[in-house]
């Protein structure tokens with residue numbers, strides 16, 4: 001997404017579901033979209049039966065891959081492509097955890113890595129979304145659950161992850177877009193920070209950032225007060241945390257990844273536009289995770305489409321600024337990242 005596009009695209013928010021439906025009707029390779037009348041709003045809770053564990057009580061919503069519910073037709077088409085075309089990896093399989101892997105780029109990376117034969121653990125915000133992704137990607141190893149807007153759930157999520165043993169790769173992909181500043185702070189920034197600090201360090205970490213990081217600022221006072229930050233701030237912070245982790249943990253590989261402006265549900269919140277290639281938007285994460293292609297051992301960089309992107313805010317590589325940011329995060333969460 002580009003900030004300059006927001007006003008024009010915001011005019012189309014009200015037509016989002018209908019717009020996805022129109023796009024969907026032009027395609028033939030993926031499941032039929034939901035009609036807008038049958039779409040279950042995400043905010044509608046699914047109440048688990050007291051006799052069943054929460055994630056077994058929920059039933060998947062929508063058709064396969066959730067077009068019009070949580071995915072765009074473009075993402076569903078790509079999931080169909082992956083299922084039909086991706087062949088097994090002939091190297092040593094990796095253990096990979098991807099946050100926010102119930103939709104969009106995270107789900108695509110998970111689907112690709114599953115088809116390659118890696119052990120993939122997905123992450124869902126709640127039991128409903130866990131049921132959805134189990135239906136969509138039945139060969140997942142496990143699904144961990146926690147809503148990153150709530151830091152108590154993030155801390156519990158870290159325990160769930162640690163109980164599964166050490167991972168080779170963790171991709172901090174989850175992010176929210178149109179929610180309040182305090183929720184953005186928790187979901188997009190404090191939660192990946194906490195997970196980085198509390199989860200047994202993997203060999204490799206990737207943090208999803210964005211071109212919008214150019215519009216972001218440090219916002220140290222807002223972090224300390226919990227007052228809230230904007231989406232661009234959160235994407236700057238992700239890039240800075242990635243660089244700080246690469247510096248603090250030289251034995252690990254850590255990078256920020258800009259997937260480009262790709263046609264996912266998050267991007268379509270401003271209207272059905274995007275200008276970058278969806279496959280290229282998740283293949284950098286796959287390329288890093290497998291780590292066999294030339295250049296995929298890169299660390300401490302801001303990446304775009306499997307290469308280093310030098311168009312990056314000066315703050316991203318500024319070590320003093322990174323330390324100030326980490327100090328504010330430590331103060332707000334009570335947890336120090338080392």
Ligand SMILES: NC(=O)c1ccc[n+]([C@@H]2O[C@H](COP(=O)([O-])OP(=O)(O)OC[C@H]3O[C@@H](n4cnc5c(N)ncnc54)[C@H](OP(=O)(O)O)[C@@H]3O)[C@@H](O)[C@H]2O)c1
Pocket residue numbers: 001070099100101102103104105106107123124125129146147148149172173174175176187208209210211258259260261262263264265266267274
């Ligand atoms: N799409 C773009 O053009 C674009 C551009 C630049 C950067 N990015 C970045 O790319 C990453 C992936 O985004 P996307 O475009 O694939 O978005 P998406 O389709 O909306 O997927 C976001 C994923 O994160 C999960 N998530 C969001 N908030 C969560 C929370 N509070 N707790 C747990 N899970 C949560 C979502 O779960 P639900 O499905 O339950 O909501 C979903 O699985 C994000 O970090 C985003 O900032 C995207």
